Amino acid sequence: MSGSQLKELDVLLNITGASIGRCTFVPKDFGEANVNQHVCIIRPNEKVDSVYLSQWLASDFGQNEIMKNQAGGNREGLNFQQIKSMEVILPFVSEQKKISAILTSVDDVIEKTQAQINKLKDLKTGMMQELLTRGVGVDGKPHTEFKDSPVGRIPKGWDVVQISELCTDVVDCVNKTAPVVDYKTPYKMLRTTNIKNGRVDTDNVRCVTKETYHTWTRRMKPESG
Known part of the structure; x- marks a missing residue:
């Protein structure tokens, strides 16, 4: 080799x-x-x-x-x-080295920042496990009584219900994928790439025409919340 x-x-x-x-x-x-x-x-x-x-x-x-x-x-x-x-x-080699040094220093900052982000993500994962199964208690007092449930141990006063009991609709678009246009319109189409890190990312959102919007959302139009 x-x-x-x-x-x-x-x-x-x-x-x-x-x-x-x-x-x-x-x-x-x-x-x-x-x-x-x-x-x-x-x-x-x-x-x-x-x-x-x-x-x-x-x-x-x-x-x-x-x-x-x-x-x-x-x-x-x-x-x-x-x-x-x-x-x-x-460029000349001497200038290449200067450019390299500047960009490398930025990479070092990015790497250190990413390490901090990773630590915060791990912290959030642990907090979610704790908060979503043990809660925060009432009036500053933590829960002391727990019960078994289909998803594990939870506070005694909590319930486990199906999503169908908590919403009015569960829908997708009426067709496969709406045809997009190469110019900006008020009518956005969210793809899988626009849903990440718990947020709606609109940096690279695609747009559709008014006619397409009304056709593809006839089941239900997205609303705030």
């Missing part, structure tokens, strides 16, 4: 599957390792800084090159000739 052995500062690029285009570089003191057939090793020469090249490949410029070159245009993969033919914006 000598042909797939890694060296320090090799640039790694995923070339197949849903993760095509993800990239990084091998840090110093990483140790001995190989890659499999889904990862391409790009070994830079003296003309380019490894960190700069990996940052460029991860940028919109690099990702556009990757999407433009991928075989078949449907995420089938990249071959080595396509990778070799990609064009890279290339």
Whole structure:
């Protein structure tokens, strides 16, 4: 497997599957390792800084090159000739290193922030387990009496009921998927990608025409709450 052995500062690029285009570089003191057939090793020469090249490949410029070159245009993969033919914006090496240092420092902040977010997510998971099964009590006093239920132990005064008892409707859209338009309208269509982290994400929401909206929502129109 000598042909797939890694060296320090090799640039790694995923070339197949849903993760095509993800990239990084091998840090110093990483140790001995190989890659499999889904990862391409790009070994830079003296003309380019490894960190700069990996940052460029991860940028919109690099990702556009990757999407433009991928075989078949449907995420089938990249071959080595396509990778070799990609064009890279290339400053002087000294400037590359400065750019790399700035972007790496931002990555470090992102990594530390993400670590804090992960800790908060773990905290929330534990709190949800506690609050949704033991509650907060009444008048500042925690519940002391509990009972068995179909979902486990819960406070004695709580109930377990079906969702059908708590709502007036449970519906989906009347058809499969509404036809969207490439311009903004007051009529939004929420997809699975717009529902995440317990919120409605409207950053990348698609829109439909007024006529489509009224056709696709004839069962029920979404309302606040």
